[in-house]
Amino acid sequence: MTSTLDDTGPRIARRIRLERSARGWSLADLAESSGVAKATISKIEREEMSPTAVTLVRLAAAFDLTLAGLLVRAEGNGDRLSRAVDQPLWRDPKTGYLRKQVFNSPDHPVEIVQVDLPAGRHVVLPPSSYAFIRQVVWVLAGDLVILEGGERHVLGTGDCLGFGPPSEVTLANETTTACTYLVVLART
Numbered sequence: 001m002t003s004t005l006d007d008t009g010p011r012i013a014r015r016i017r018l019e020r021s022a023r024g025w026s027l028a029d030l031a032e033s034s035g036v037a038k039a040t041i042s043k044i045e046r047e048e049m050s051p052t053a054v055t056l057v058r059l060a061a062a063f064d065l066t067l068a069g070l071l072v073r074a075e076g077n078g079d080r081l082s083r084a085v086d087q088p089l090w091r092d093p094k095t096g097y098l099r100k101q102v103f104n105s106p107d108h109p110v111e112i113v114q115v116d117l118p119a120g121r122h123v124v125l126p127p128s129s130y131a132f133i134r135q136v137v138w139v140l141a142g143d144l145v146i147l148e149g150g151e152r153h154v155l156g157t158g159d160c161l162g163f164g165p166p167s168e169v170t171l172a173n174e175t176t177t178a179c180t181y182l183v184v185l186a187r188t
Contacts, residue, residue, distance in 0.1 A: 008090050012056070012071070012074045012090075015070065015074035016044060017045045019065075019073075020045075023063075030062060034062035035126075036055055052093060052094040053123050053125070054124060057125050058126060066111065066129075067129065068101060068111045068113055069111075072101060082103045092123065095117070095121045096121060099113060099114075099115050112182060114180065114181075116178055116179070117172075117181070119175055120173065120175075122173065123170070124170045125169045127168055129169070133186065134162070134185065135162070135183060135184070136183070137155070137161050138158075138160040139179065139180075140180045141178075142156075142180060144179050145170075145172040146172075147172070149167035
């Protein structure tokens with residue numbers, strides 16, 4: 001695989017600045033809309049810090065985008081053909097979670113993302129992440145715990161869960177080995 005993580009940060013920073021500017025928003029406007037601190041947004045835009053998955057989800061939601069939509073815009077992809085060597089990678093600096101954008105095209109309602117979640121790690125995503133999408137998680141290897149809407153689901157290799165109404169969701173790997181899963185989502 002030739003996809004690299006090296007230039008993703010600057011591209012994300014440029015895309016956030018561009019999305020904010022296109023809307024005529026100040027840093028304060030985006031902070032209020034996303035729930036992300038103004039100072040954090042400023043540091044991300046100046047490439048002084050790498051955003052976490054949760055921060056990116058909140059920023060994307062403020063722009064009425066999915067996380068995948070924001071990243072695809074940042075990475076400049078969106079073709080109907082998604083070659084393995086061109087599928088962009090992004091690593092969450094907080095959890096080490098590795099996200100691979102398998103497929104996303106602006107004119108197609110389905111997106112596919114592969115996630116490698118390290119052992120003992122978790123990510124909590126706000127309800128706004130699911131406001132305009134329907135999502136299914138399919139575990140390819142390992143075990144994954146999903147806390148969604150007050151329910152706890154334990155998924156093993158091959159198990160699949162379709163998400164319900166938007167709610168806070170925790171994706172957790174409570175084991176000592178990595179977990180790999182696919183997220184398949186459709187825009188509503």
